[in-house]
Amino acid sequence: MSQQPAPAPAERPVALVTGAAQRLGRAIALDLAAHGWAVAVHYRQSADAAARTVAEARALGAPAEAFAADLADEAACAALLPAVAAHFGAVCAVVNNASRFDYDTVDDFGHAAMERHWRANTAAPILLARALHAHRLAAGGRGAVVNLLDQKLWNPNPDYLSYTLSKAALEAATTLLAQALAPVLRVAGVAPGVTLLSGPMSAAEFERAHRLTPLQRSSTPEDIARAVRFVLESPAITGTTLLVDGGQHLMPQPRDVLFLAQDD
Numbered sequence: 245m246s247q248q249p250a251p252a253p254a255e256r257p258v259a260l261v262t263g264a265a266q267r268l269g270r271a272i273a274l275d276l277a278a279h280g281w282a283v284a285v286h287y288r289q290s291a292d293a294a295a296r297t298v299a300e301a302r303a304l305g306a307p308a309e310a311f312a313a314d315l316a317d318e319a320a321c322a323a324l325l326p327a328v329a330a331h332f333g334a335v336c337a338v339v340n341n342a343s344r345f346d347y348d349t350v351d352d353f354g355h356a357a358m359e360r361h362w363r364a365n366t367a368a369p370i371l372l373a374r375a376l377h378a379h380r381l382a383a384g385g386r387g388a389v390v391n392l393l394d395q396k397l398w399n400p401n402p403d404y405l406s407y408t409l410s411k412a413a414l415e416a417a418t419t420l421l422a423q424a425l426a427p428v429l430r431v432a433g434v435a436p437g438v439t440l441l442s443g444p445m446s447a448a449e450f451e452r453a454h455r456l457t458p459l460q461r462s463s464t465p466e467d468i469a470r471a472v473r474f475v476l477e478s479p480a481i482t483g484t485t486l487l488v489d490g491g492q493h494l495m496p497q498p499r500d501v502l503f504l505a506q507d508d
C-alpha cells in the first residue's frame with residue numbers, strides 16, 4: 245500500500261475498465277479507484293450493478309462515471325472512448341476486461357458463435373486500443389492498455405472453443421498492438437486462472453477447481469486487480485503477458501477445469 249496521499253480528484257489519471265459493473269471488472273475498477281485513479285465504468289446490460297460500482301469508487305474518493313456500450317456493435321464501440329474523454333478530459337488507460345464466454349466445442353462450432361466471441365473479445369479491444377492511441381496522440385502523452393486473457397492459452401484444451409480462439413487472437417493482438425502503437429501506448433496482457441465461479445459450475449466444483457494448481461490456489465479478484473494496476477503503473481512493460489493463476493498453466497488439463505472438478 246502506498247504511503248503517498250491520494251492525488252486530488254482533478255489530477256488523477258483516468259482508466260476505462262470495460263465490463264466493470266461486476267465480478268473481475270468491478271474489482272479492477274475499485275482497486276484502481278483506491279490507488280489514485282479515476283475510473284470510467286463501462287457496462288452493457290448491468291446498469292444497476294454499474295451504478296453501484298460507480299458509487300463505491302466515489303466513496304473511495306475517485307471520480308467515477310458509468311458508460312453503456314455493446315462492444316460487439318462497431319459503432320457503439322467506436323463511440324465509447326470519445327464519450328469517456330468528453331466526460332473526464334484526458335484518458336490514460338484502457339483495461340479490456342469485458343468478455344463473452346459461451347460454451348461450444350468442435351462439434352457445435354459455427355460462424356455465428358465465432359463471430360459473437362470475436363466481436364466482443366478480440367475486435368473491441370483492438371478498436372479501443374486504437375481509439376486510445378489517437379486520443380493520446382492528440383493529447384501529447386503516453387498511455388497503456390491491458391488485455392484480460394486466460395491461462396488456458398498456455399494450457400490448452402478444446403472446451404469453450406470459440407472463446408479460446410478469440411482470446412488466442414487477443415493474445416496475438418497484444419504483441420501486434422504493442423509493436424504498432426509504440427511509443428505512445430504500452431500494451432500488455434494479464435491472464436487469470438480460475439478466479440470466479442463461471443458457467444454451470446457449482447460452488448463445491450469451483451472450490452475444487454480453484455485448488456487444482458501447483459500452488460493449490462488459483463487467482464483471486466484481488467490478485468488480478470493488483471496485476472492489472474502493476475502493468476498500468478510499470479513504464480517498461482509492453483508486448484508481454486503476466487500469468488496470474490497459481491501456476492495453473494503448468495499443470496496440463498485435457499479438458500476445461502469445470503469438467504475436471506465436476507461432481508460424479
Ligand SMILES: NC(=O)c1ccc[n+]([C@@H]2O[C@H](COP(=O)([O-])OP(=O)(O)OC[C@H]3O[C@@H](n4cnc5c(N)ncnc54)[C@H](OP(=O)(O)O)[C@@H]3O)[C@@H](O)[C@H]2O)c1
Pocket residue numbers: 262263264265266267268269286287288289290291313314315316317340341342343344345364392393394395435436437438439440441442
Ligand atoms: N472469471 C474467471 O475465473 C476468469 C478466468 C480466466 C480469464 N478471465 C477473463 O477475465 C475477464 C473478466 O472475467 P469475468 O468472469 O469477470 O467476466 P464475465 O463476468 O464473463 O463478463 C464481464 C462483463 O463483460 C460484459 N460483456 C460481455 N459481452 C459484452 C459485449 N458484447 N459488450 C459489452 N460488454 C460485454 C458483461 O457486461 P454486462 O453485464 O454489463 O452486460 C459482463 O458483465 C474476462 O476477459 C475473462 O475472459 C476470467
